[in-house]
Amino acid sequence: MKLNLKIWRQKDNESKGNFEKYLIDDITPEMSFLEMLDILNEKLINENIDPISFDHDCREGICGSCSLFINGRAHGPDKGITTCQLHMRKFKDGDSIIIEPFRAKSFPIIKDLVVDRSAFDRIQHTGGYISINTSGNTQDANTIPIRKEDADNAFDAATCIGCGACVATCKNASAMLYVSAKVSQFSYLPQGKVEAKERVLNMVKQMDEEGFGNCTNTGACEVECPKGISIKNIARMNREFYKAKI
Ligand code: FES
Incomplete structure (x- = not known):
């Protein structure tokens, strides 16, 4: 060719x-x-x-x-x-x-074609983790009952690889799909509930500080996401954010 x-x-x-x-x-x-x-x-x-x-x-x-x-x-x-x-x-x-x-x-x-996507890392550092007390009688994760639907949704959100296609595609350069996937992958699971409030507040704050645009629901991010992350995660993150604020 x-x-x-x-x-x-x-x-x-x-x-x-x-x-x-x-x-x-x-x-x-x-x-x-x-x-x-x-x-x-x-x-x-x-x-x-x-x-x-x-x-x-x-x-x-x-x-x-x-x-x-x-x-x-x-x-x-x-x-x-x-x-x-x-x-x-x-x-x-x-x-x-x-x-x-x-x-x-x-x-x-x-x-040339290389961009600095460390803004995603900084967002992740503000809340993309869970804290577990590992001293003493920590419960085996496999023995914690989790609804199949929640486990599937958490797994789907966790497939986000943070490539930034959502940002590059969005006319507002919004990072809401990325951040909502990172918030959701924890918040569906009991292990993620402990820090759920601070997580969503901190990650959204950092996202805004990094200068990403707002979401206007065009859905372009979902179409171009290589991992098929659903924009339902954005609605879920918004609900969590408002609940945490109140
Ligand atoms: S080089 Fe790793 S996803 Fe393409």
Whole structure:
């Protein structure tokens, strides 16, 4: 396959970025999108051109670091997958592909396609944990009765990998889907009830301090989330937040 790539290049956060055009061939449909970028980078290195910086780690859809905006969509044209799981068979010979970083004020660009998503870590640090007294007679977690529906909902919320597709897709750059998944994964379970109030208040406060936008219920986040996190979590978080405030 021959492809026309238009890729965002930006030296650092202070510099002004721009799109650069690259023509690449010898790409096969079985290659992953990141392998295609690897091949382009090898070519650039051989030509003494600075390779394109992009994030990746597991390349298995687990870590959430491979966050690219491809032809106007977070993680590209396929549904329910991350960029590393996208394959070139989704494109046709001669296609033009526009590749950009996830864009949001709270995700400043570090270089080219790499953005700083540590805002998510700071939100997580304010409440994404449970405290358990492990001295003495701690009850075995497996002996705590939990309704099947609650266990399933908690597990579904916990599948959020924090990639930031929700923020990049939302016209308000809202992080409500991410934060609500992190709040819900604990609040469905008895272990998470102890700190439930402080958790939701602290995480929402940190989310606002990080500069993420408000949710206006467009639902775009749910559509583009590679893990299918439901916006029902947002309604649930709002209810918890107001209860905790009162
Ligand atoms: S590299 Fe880990 S999810 Fe893509």
